[in-house]
Amino acid sequence: MTTIDSRGTAKQAGPRPPAGGRPRARRPLTASRRENRAGLAFVSPTFLVVLVVVIVPILWTVLLAFQDAKLVDIQGMGLFGNWSLENFTDVFASAGFWSSLGTTLVYTVGATAGSVLLGLVAALALRRPFRGRGLLRGSMLLPYVAPVVAVTFVWQVALSPQYGVVNEWGRDVFGWDDPVAFLSTRQYEVNLLGWHVDLPLALLTVIAFEVWRYFPFAFLFLLARLQAVPDTLEEAATVDGATVSQRFRHVLLPQLMPVIALLCVLRFIMTFNKFDDVYLLTGGGAGTDVAAVRVYEFLTSRFDVGAAAAQALVLAVVLTALLGVYFRFFAKRVQEEA
């Protein structure tokens, strides 16, 4: 891999040698062919790893999804067993599939919108220098940098009805009657001006966690973009009599729009496939059974590899379709605004 002109690797990676079997050493390579070979040799280690650890497993998953495979017999099984669509009919018919998909969508949209919005607000607030800004900017990245296991554990303890600080303060300061089990309450009844509203409390808490953990990501990108906006633009708008909100709406926002769109797509993909946050916070209980956790459950508690694979595949298709819709209808508009 390391030497470009070593025959062995270059031969494999490069284009086919010219026909006729003439000894190749006689003809010096053109610069563009040398470049081609160097390029292929340079990406080959990466490609190899991705091929072995990502592409092959994905293809295998596709095969597994169409077979009746349990974890015990997968070891000795050949690649091609009995084909069937049974896994898919099971997945679509199984209890809770559609509600789980709905939960996943609510969770993903809520967490994506929330984290980008909070990141935007944070970037706007920290845009101009003030004393201690560097420190605050650094510490604002803490939720994103810290290990997920540690922060979910802190949230669990803080929100615990028995020994959590939140419930204790809620009782002392806000006069709550009973401790609230944030992470295990499917529906929390709230009386609002005579209206009874059932809040999906655990789901909202998980979304809040996700917003808290990933707003620094949006904040970093947006702050960098904000600081690249030339001051003259805003100054001109101020001279023309634009107020703060008008300057934001008509000067800054159009500049930020491409970054916001990119962030939304990235966060949407990442959150849709998110497993560990929800698993560690609630274990997928109390109305937070997002799809990724469900796949894990199929795998580890039922040992049903085929069904897990089929479900994961359905999810990947749903995600691709959503992204397709997004790029079809929104990407163009964003580009126009930019």
Next chain:
Amino acid sequence: MTRARFEERLFGTLRWVVIAFLALITLVPFYYMVMLSLKPIDALLVDPGSMWVSAKDLTAATYRDVLKSTDDGGQGFLKLMLNSALVSLGTVALTLAAAVPGSYAVSRLRFFGSRQVSAVFLAVYLFPATLLAVPLFVMFARLGLSGSLVGLAIVYVAQTVPVSIYMLKNYLVTIPYAVEEAAALDGCSRLQTLRRVVLPLAAPSLMATGLYVFMIAWNEFLFALLFLAADPESWTVSLGLAQLSNGVEVSKTVLMAGSVVLTVPVVLLFFAAERLLTEGLTSGADKS
């Protein structure tokens, strides 16, 4: 008051409210974590609402308990940290070894498929990790790699190489090509150019990328859970903490100490490197 003046005042005040709110939500959870790790469990149960440690409660026994090896009745986090460090550093080394030539090729060289290669690599993130987990689990079992830290590191490399290539590429394209041409004129081969000219110039980006990869590997949970759960000897810290917090036999304050131990290395590295990243190295490289 005109609308402009009113808005000026309003947003001027709101800005400080937001800043205070952000400081609160980012710092308090971590303060809470450290504070709980320094008190015995009884103190927590007696007064869960207290946000400080009284002098008579202050204890470091939680840390002793969490770090002591399992033979001595502790939780053996020192061993787990060693495992995590090995996996993470191995992942960083392997990822950079693959990503440096890869990103150089993507940013500089024209070759068959050079346009598509970034898209293919980034498509990795389209597929949920749970989808990859099953076949990987079986493959590794066949190769005898399940339960081994090497297998885990290989999976992490595949998960981090695409984003590393992306990050490095973005930096490499800002290095003027003229620098490389000068090196070529001086008789450097492509590899020498890469090693002696491009890499030193890309050092800040290499640091940033390496740090990011370390962070991902150190914090990762799902694959560690799938591959190592059966084998407590090779647990990473993340996995160890998660497994222990499910049980009731270890007190919460001891686990808080575990959380601190898990969080501190990443946070320290992050703050140490934040300064390094701001030093621009390319400025002036192209001048005379």
